[in-house]
Amino acid sequence: MKIVNLITMLMFIAGCASTKAYTPPQTVEGVRSLYTQFNRVFTIKHNILVANSSLCSRQITDYGFIYMFVNEEASKEQQELAIEAFNLQKEPMVTYVTPKGAAYRAGLLAGDVIVSVNDNLWSDAESDDVFKKLLKEGIQSPNLRLGILRDKSKHTFNLTPDMACDYSFMLVDSEKHSARAYKREIAVDFGAAKLLKRDDEIAFLVAHELAHLLLGHTLPERIKELDEYKMRNIMEKDADALGIRLMISAGYDPKGAETALRSTDLLDSGPITRFLNYHGPYMLVDERILYLRNVLGE
Numbered sequence: 231m232k233i234v235n236l237i238t239m240l241m242f243i244a245g246c247a248s249t250k251a252y253t254p255p256q257t258v259e260g261v262r263s264l265y266t267q268f269n270r271v272f273t274i275k276h277n278i279l280v281a282n283s284s285l286c287s288r289q290i291t292d293y294g295f296i297y298m299f300v301n302e303e304a305s306k307e308q309q310e311l312a313i314e315a316f317n318l319q320k321e322p323m324v325t326y327v328t329p330k331g332a333a334y335r336a337g338l339l340a341g342d343v344i345v346s347v348n349d350n351l352w353s354d355a356e357s358d359d360v361f362k363k364l365l366k367e368g369i370q371s372p373n374l375r376l377g378i379l380r381d382k383s384k385h386t387f388n389l390t391p392d393m394a395c396d397y398s399f400m401l402v403d404s405e406k407h408s409a410r411a412y413k414r415e416i417a418v419d420f421g422a423a424k425l426l427k428r429d430d431e432i433a434f435l436v437a438h439e440l441a442h443l444l445l446g447h448t449l450p451e452r453i454k455e456l457d458e459y460k461m462r463n464i465m466e467k468d469a470d471a472l473g474i475r476l477m478i479s480a481g482y483d484p485k486g487a488e489t490a491l492r493s494t495d496l497l498d499s500g501p502i503t504r505f506l507n508y509h510g511p512y513m514l515v516d517e518r519i520l521y522l523r524n525v526l527g528e
């Protein structure tokens with residue numbers, strides 16, 4: 231899983247250098263709606279990386295929840311916004327539980343306050359940072375025991391993780407409608423999350439980028455090939471062929487690929503040549519849809 235404290239949560243819209251300046255939401259509603267969208271895409275990413283973990287050379291434990299704490303390095307305004315938006319306490323708090331994930335199966339709920347990790351109490355920790363470090367280590371270990379404060383009563387949960395592909399993920403502050411793979415990371419534009427209402431559509435974007443990673447397209451020795459039209463075309467077709475299978479194995483409807491392509495094509499027509507852009511000028515949409523159907527034997 232990816233740990234998101236408030237600042238990284240807000241930072242995810244910072245994106246890469248090529249995107250516009252980082253503008254965190256200024257209202258409680260803004261923070262909440264951004265976070266809702268983030269959780270949705272986070273879940274799709276989670277489902278795809280867990281379902282296909284056996285294909286990845288490196289795996290990590292995935293406990294299927296996100297927690298937050300007040301980041302003292304953030305501005306006072308941002309801290310207050312976060313406290314109000316999520317009702318944050320001084321201890322870390324579970325702010326999202328992925329449906330059917332490890333935390334979900336164990337019974338964890340959003341709003342649960344984390345008061346101990348692997349029997350180390352928040353109240354005993356030398357400092358907040360020590361406890362946060364223990365929590366971070368805990369979610370990377372094969373067993374996680376959490377002490378939770380819920381409605382003023384204490385509960386203990388033993389979590390057994392899923393294994394997921396070891397790739398990081400971010401939503402980028404961009405109004406574009408694409409996704410990219412870079413080194414060991416998958417990045418999805420916030421504009422795509424807003425435009426594509428069906429989860430199957432987002433799943434196609436994420437699965438296509440995971441395919442690029444699995445096929446080694448982002449390895450340093452292959453970067454040059456991306457500039458060669460012919461090679462790039464082959465890479466895109468390969469990523470499509472594998473990607474559509476990766477989304478199916480995570481339980482998503484491959485028809486989402488077609489509707490995603492048609493929706494983004496209307497808005498993104500024009501040459502887009504950014505690094506590993508999902509919506510490249512390599513195949514016309516109709517041609518690409520036909521190709522995907524052929525891959526599935528339709």
Ligand SMILES: [Zn+2]
Nearest residue numbers: 466469507508
């Ligand atoms: Zn691609």
